[in-house]
Every structure is written in C-alpha cells, then in structure tokens.
Amino acid sequence: MLTGLHIVIMGGDARQIEVIRKLSELGAKISLVGYEQLDHSFTGAVKEKIDEINWQEIDAIILPVAGTSLDGEIDTIFSNEHIRIDENKISKTPPHCTIYSGITNTYLTKITQKAGRKLELIFDRNDVAIYNSIPTVEGIIMLVIQNTDFTIHGSKTVVLGFGRNGMTISRVFHGLGAKLKVGARNAEHIARIEEMGLDSFHLNDLEEFVKDADIVINTIPHLVVTANVISKMPHHTLIIDIASKPGGTDFRYAKKRGIKAILTPSLPGIVAPKTAGQILANVLVELLHDDLLKRKGNVK
Amino acid sequence: MLTGLHIVIMGGDARQIEVIRKLSELGAKISLVGYEQLDHSFTGAVKEKIDEINWQEIDAIILPVAGTSLDGEIDTIFSNEHIRIDENKISKTPPHCTIYSGITNTYLTKITQKAGRKLELIFDRNDVAIYNSIPTVEGIIMLVIQNTDFTIHGSKTVVLGFGRNGMTISRVFHGLGAKLKVGARNAEHIARIEEMGLDSFHLNDLEEFVKDADIVINTIPHLVVTANVISKMPHHTLIIDIASKPGGTDFRYAKKRGIKAILTPSLPGIVAPKTAGQILANVLVELLHDDLLKRKGNVK
Amino acid sequence: MLTGLHIVIMGGDARQIEVIRKLSELGAKISLVGYEQLDHSFTGAVKEKIDEINWQEIDAIILPVAGTSLDGEIDTIFSNEHIRIDENKISKTPPHCTIYSGITNTYLTKITQKAGRKLELIFDRNDVAIYNSIPTVEGIIMLVIQNTDFTIHGSKTVVLGFGRNGMTISRVFHGLGAKLKVGARNAEHIARIEEMGLDSFHLNDLEEFVKDADIVINTIPHLVVTANVISKMPHHTLIIDIASKPGGTDFRYAKKRGIKAILTPSLPGIVAPKTAGQILANVLVELLHDDLLKRKGNVK
C-alpha cells in the first residue's frame, strides 16, 4: 500500500491514466495537474491548479515520460493550460521528495540538482527497457505488415543489435516464421543468438548479409545502415529503424535509391498505451514502495 | 517445365500476377484476358480479348480465386471490360482442358459439368488452406494491434476451433506471448493443443472461458459466439471472427452490448497479395504438372 | 463419477496403477486379478483370483495395453500366477460389458466377437496416440543424448513421417535447437511443416537429405530407410526408429556399414510409466463415462 504518500502527477498522455489508476488503488493521495479534461475520476485523486499545490507536503512528483521542455514546460493532452516546473517549486518540497520522469534534459537535471532532490529516470532502467520492448515489437510487426505485400513468415529478415530490444525482436520474428539473421558485434551476444536457435553474423559482415534481405530492422543507435550497406540491398527491402533519433540509417541515401526506410517514433505509447502505462505504473509503485517509503521513514 | 501448355488466365487481382510470373518462367504459353491495364509484360504472355481466344488449343483456364458471379461474370482489377465465361466457350476446348478456380458456385459447377470438363477448386485443398493460414494470421495480428490499446503479449486470448487456421493462429499467438486458451470439441484436437503446450477447453464450456478474455478469435463457421456467450465477456473484449460469412458471432448482439466484433474479409489477398499469389502459383504449377500434363499425354 | 460400475482389471504393469487410482477415486468397484504383490491398497479395489469373479455383475474388463497372448494369457508384473481370459468367461458377463485393451490380436478379436461383447482398443484412438507421443519423444531425446557425443542443438536432424508422432518429434527437436528437415509425402503435411517454420522435403528425395545427417528419426511403419538410403549417410549418423516392429530401417545393412541404428521398444511405459498410466486412465474414464454408463442405462 502507498497510504500516507502525497503525489503530484503533472501532465502526460494516455499512459498516465494507468499510473493514476494504480496509485489510487494503492491508497495514495494524488494531485492531478493538467487534467481538467479528464472525464474519469479516481478515489483519492483531485484535479488541482499548479498554484494550489502545497509543496511542503508532497512526497513525489511524477512528470510525463518525455520530462520537460528545455525551459521547463510540461506537455499534457488533458488540458489546454501551460504548466511549468522550476527549481523554486521543487525546493519547497521536503528533502525526501523524489521526481520521476522517463528521460531528462539539461534543464530538468539542473533544477533537481540545484534543489537537491533525487531525480529518478524510469527509462534508464533495464527492466523498463525490456518491458517496453514488448509493445515496441508489436508496433514493428504492425509497420512491417502494413508496408509489405509479403508475409513476415518466410521472409529473409535481418535484425541489427541484440540488446534489450534486439533480443525481443529476434525472438518474436523467429516465432512468426521469419528467416532470421541477427547481427551483433560482441561474442556474448553471438553466443546467445546461437543458443536461441537463431543464425548470427558479425556486424563487420553486414554488407554480405543484406544482399537478399526482405526486411532489415535496426536497433543500434549509431550509423550502421550506411549508404554502402543500403547499396547492397535488393530494391524491395523494407528498413525499419527504431534507434533513437536520428536512427542508425542513412535515410537520405535510402530515399535516393528508392528503398523504403522508416524511422519509427516511440512505439509503446502509440500501439499499446494501456500496457505502456501499466509498465510505468508497476515500476513507479515498486520505486515508491522500496525506495521512497523507506527514505520517508528515515527522514522523519 | 510447362512448355507446350497453352493457358488462359481470365481476370483476377494482384495475386494473379504471381501466377502469371511463375507460369511464364516455366515456359507456358499464356493468354491474358482482362489485363489491358497491366503494365508489366511477361515472356510468353499475350494480352487478348476473350473473343480472340482459340479455344480448341487451350489446355487450362485459370479463373480468379472468387470464380464467377452467378451469371458467369468474372472480376478483374486490370480492365474495365466485362468478361463472361459460359458453357459454349468451355465446350470448344479439348477434353483434357481443366478449369481452375478458388471456389465455385452453382453456375460454374453447372457449366463445367455440362461441358464435361474437370473443375479443380484450389481452396478446397488442405495444403492451400494451411498455406493461406499464414497471411491470415498476420492479418489477424494487424487487426488486433490496431483495435486494442494493450499488447497481444500477456493478453488473455481465446481461440475457437483448431482446424487448419485455428492451429496456426494458436501457435503464433502463443509465440507472441498471449495467454492462450483454445476451444475445440474433438478429442484429437484437445490432445494436440495440450501437446503443443497450450491450454485447451471443451467448447461446451465456452461461456466459462470468455469471462476474462481480452481477445476472442473465432474460426468456426457456425454460430458459437452466441448472445449468451457474449453476455459473459468483459466490456473491453475484442472479437475477431474469420469464419466465412456470416461468421460464427452474433454481431447484432455484440453491437447492442457495445462489444467490438469484426468479421474479417478474406485476409491473404489484402495483407500479403504477393505471398498469397505465390501460394496459388505453386499449387497451380504442381497441378498442371502432375495432373494435366499427364492427362494431356494420355489423351493424345 | 463411476459409482455403480464393477470393473475387473486383469494384469498389466506400472501404468495400470494410475488406472486403478483414478477409477478408485471416482467410486468404481474394482476387482484386481493378478495383483497379489501390489503393496498399495485403493478404496473400493479388492484383489481376487480369476475364479472368484462373479462375471454376471461385471460392467467392464480392462486388459493390459498389450492385450493377450495368442492363447489368451495375460501378462502381469504384480503376480507369478498364470491368468487367462477366454470366450467362456466373457460370455457370462451382461451384454453391455465392454473389454478395454491397448491393442488386439486374432485371439482377442475372435473371443470378444463370438461372445458378442464390445472390444474397445485404446491405442487406436488419435488422442491417445498424440498424448503418447509426449513420453515417446522424451524417450527419443534420452536415447539420442546417450548415444551421441554431440548435442542435439545444432545437429542436422532428419525426421521421417509427420503423423501423430512425427509432428511432436519435429516440434520438440526444433525447440531443442536441432537443424531440422522433415520428410513427408503428402502435400498437407508439407504445408504444415512449413507453416511451423520447419524445413520440409519430399520423401522421394530422401537419399539427398541424409547426406550430412547427424541424426535420423523414423516414424514411418514401412521400409523407407533402405540400404540405398543408409549408404548415403555419413558414418557417424545415428538412426532412431520408433515405427512398430520390424521398423522402417534395413537394420541388417546399417549394422554391416557400421551405422548405429536403434529400433526402440514402446517408450511411454519405460520412460514415464506414471504419465503413460494417466493417459490411459483419463481416456478410460471418458469412455466408461460417455459410452458405457449410457449403454448400461439403456440395457437395463
């Protein structure tokens, strides 16, 4: 239970609903900032204006997964108001108060540091990255089906990178019957790929392995799908690149050569906002429970 | 090789392109009826008007997968002309000439019988139904992803029927991490479901098993998802029904209760026309080779 | 519940214990013939000599899975006595009395026919064959591990036949990471093999496909692994043949060429007698319930 915690949830999208639902179920007191247009109501949750918040009694602030803009603005899809967070507000909270965000930027890092408050980045966690790989791969599947006239089953598919997303994508596409080759550079990854019954190759040999690829899925956040590599692909190859902007593909060259290449946006919130929200909610509850509740106890 | 065969291909959609490509590669002489607007040209294939065909030298007639209308009209997406097949035309062909269609109707069955020509129905074959289950399941996946806000992974999914499509759907959804229950009525199916590591239930107990279902996929071409069954489902359940029209769901009741239920059109030609065409092409080649070429030999 | 049924269980091995346990749990009255040395006692089950049985009140006779010898002898591992069944004894039972056996022979078929009693063969059922394929494949795995110095994972494995056992073996060996090729002769099987993401070949091409095989597993009860085929295999190939005697392998030639070939005995009762017994018990209960109880009702 989270009884006794007072939490501010500021801005966000459909995913935040699941967070509110869960925290409400567990008995937290919740102040919702930027939620005027939310229909649904939750036990223990009250819609408030940012100026009405009594920061002295706040134990945690939950920001949207995207954090803030570079000048502290916070996005919300449930209100037309402008919401801003700054050092001043944070400083008023008790010392154990923790700020939760998906990612950070120089602004957010600076104001929390100056205020001396803990900033917890949800998307830095391996477990969250792995859980999010699940909606991500379903988004990739949808994109591939929509953008090809052949089935995934039986299609020659190259996956690049075998990190938290690469392993999930490989496992799932293999299960769908794709003829898979997974490219990695590190010996441990190669071993695990083979153990899972998949075919591996070293990234050094990438040019060789795209020669008859129907689908190439990149997860590596560095330019690996270069013009050189693209020039070896057949014309019908579809490139899906999920790596964070600007991706790992030479999109300009792909376009020039007439090869369809898609840099995906962040997929979990799009294809499965409810699941993506539950992932956040579960981790937040764990963090609030294991870390914050203990520290709050100590502080007093 | 199919050298020496003269084949008429009448009407059809994108799938027929793969058929033409394959027969052309194998050396058949091809007359294309209803293809004026087709850009691509294939060795050995000539666009002709139906009245130009010299029926006496035709070994095979390939109709669209949907066959003919009840008065003999043939659909084509590559022409605006009206094309019609009748007993008269068929009768002019040599006795060994075979008519290939996906499915039949009273008209098509009657004219081929009267003319004494063999009518081969591609979609009656188990192998074709199994191959087609592959693009079908990919279409179902796409529909489910598009129509839910949660992931397939982890969602409670009920599959009804364990025939040619039910087995494929079950295998693939299990691989995607769905929490699967497969309903069947026959002991052999139940045994195979269990052997594959899936959970089975008897269709008699269906009402019990939909109580917490997130997704229900029906393959049974009989009314099994009755009003009674639907009334037991949670509100967010998504029903996908692939059974041939009118499906196996009480769609009227589902609508009344606000439960989303989709009767899918034929998915292979929509989600993966190239693969669907290759499936047809492969089977046609086998049939032309094993059956027709032999009979033609005998006849002479 | 099976209350009200009086059942004679005659002879058998460890598997029969599970049958007795289940029937006892369900309230049947049981007479055990050939079980003097069985330690365990079960509610409602009484050890009796065959001459003490009052056949007039017997509803069902359960024989061992192997049935009888050609002169009516029944094997038991729980007694040193000789037990024999004959037409005379069976004739004394009421008309609805049913005889259950795994398999039959000319003797057993004749005496039941003459007595006009129903003989139900458990091993003829598809569901039983599929359930039994599970302990069978585990036995095959054990034999392969014991008889090779390499792992199943990564080894080139050829499975022959895609019936009730072939499908299970293929699925499981694929899961273990074997590089699998499955040989079949029928188009529906080939389609299913491909759909499951495995590689298929037509049995006509068998000689080609064994050329680099590490392991060959045959399920076809006809001579398919001929001297010709064996002569194409590398020396280290291991042949496991589960087909019923005399198997589908030219064992004499394999021996001559120094290739290890094993004709397996019936594996379920050996590797997993408890599971094998439960399979029998479950089916027997279903049969006794659905069929016998109804007929008994009708008869009276």
Add this chain to the structure above:
Amino acid sequence: MLTGLHIVIMGGDARQIEVIRKLSELGAKISLVGYEQLDHSFTGAVKEKIDEINWQEIDAIILPVAGTSLDGEIDTIFSNEHIRIDENKISKTPPHCTIYSGITNTYLTKITQKAGRKLELIFDRNDVAIYNSIPTVEGIIMLVIQNTDFTIHGSKTVVLGFGRNGMTISRVFHGLGAKLKVGARNAEHIARIEEMGLDSFHLNDLEEFVKDADIVINTIPHLVVTANVISKMPHHTLIIDIASKPGGTDFRYAKKRGIKAILTPSLPGIVAPKTAGQILANVLVELLHDDLLKRKGNVK
C-alpha cells in the same frame, strides 16, 4: 590461419581432440604432451615428452579445462605418465607466450604471474558459459528423464537463477512443455523472463513456489534450496543442482526427508564431449588469432 604458431597441448580429455583437430586444420605446429595412447594422428601434431619441448619457441600452452592440481600436476586420459608444469618451464617461453586454461587455482595463477606470462581463462568468458549451457541443459534433461516416472511435459518445474545457464534451461524446458516458474532476484531478469512468455517469481517467495513442484533446477551458487524450502516440497520432487560445488542445496536435509537431490558434475564433457571440445576449439582459435597473433607480431 594459425600458420607460424607453435602450440603445446598438455593433457586433457576427449574434448581436447577437437582442439587438436581444429588447430591442426588451421596450420599450427602442435606438440602433444601426455598423448602416448592417442591413436589418431593429425597433420602438424607431434607427440613429445615434456622434457623434449623447446620452450623458447613456444607461442602458447593449452592446459586441460581443469587446469592443474595445487602442485602443478596435469591430468590426461591419454597417458599413464605424470606431467607437471612449473614456473621454470614457463619462464623459458618468449614473453608473448600465453597460457590457456579453463579455470585456475592459486598454484597456476602464481606461476604464471611470477613468470610474467598471460593466463587466459576460457571458462571466465560469457560466450563460453553460454555455449556450454547447451550441453549442460541436455545433460539436465537426461538426468530428469532418468530420475522421474513422469514426463517433463506438463510437470511443474521451478528454475532458480536466470544467468547464463538459467536462461537456457528455462527456454528449453518451456519448449519441452514443462509448466515453468523461474525464480530470480533482479528486476531485469524478471522482466526478461516475462518477455519470454514464462512465469517469474521473486526468490524471496521461493517457499511458496516449491509447494507443488515436480522438478526444481538450481543454478545459483549459494545456499538457496535450504532445509526450510525443502520442507515445503512434495515428497516426489526431484532437485537437480548444477551450481558449482557444494551447490545451492541442503543435500543433507533433502536426504533426511527422502527427497531425491542430485548435485551434477560438469555435464558438457560428459554428455557431449565432441560439442564441448568444439566450443573450446572455436574460442581458442579466436583468441589465438585476435590476440596472440597480433601480440606476437608486435613483439618481434
């Protein structure tokens, strides 16, 4: 190619044969010490007595996977002679000479350090641990089949630890149809277990999860299967513990309670010496190639 390298292979078991075969194929010059009784001969490989070795020209020394005894003795199954390695011999090699062993002990670490030579431990590598997890899991399967009277399929199986071996074991037992629960303590492992479609639990709750376990497989090299945990298991539970000696099980208590618990020896060399040897050979070749050949070049 390894042409130009002179390598001493000292002692070992069947696995070393694969190492010799591979190095020989790649053109290395090989001195075999402790191989008098080896029948087979390999190009470029010469059997020598340890005193005949000209250490000044040796580029690499390959010890058995077990390394040396605490006084420098080296085991071999191909000779009755005693072989010993010491600082003196190693010191005579050129500075780039590298010693390869599976594991080390105080003696081996000391003599290589004193001599200032690089000691490379093959079994410390993640890739080797993952490759070796493959024969290990096949050994576990064999042990489970031999020590139970039920099938792995359908049996309630608990795997403890989700490291390099735990992941492989979980994947494979799931594929075999076991009803799996995987216990781990770290959030990333729990996430991956769930992503793979398996059920996870936190090790803190272990006592709860063994209550109906048929099979418990431990990979954690710490006492986790305590007397308390064992006291919660049913009598028929089989415990397989692969963790390095003394394992993670209270074997004394298990025995007292009559629960079968097996501390496995190192399985790869036993169940699949050829594969285990190839794993070693592949890694050695990579190391000799990427590291040694380069350093040798630099040194000169």
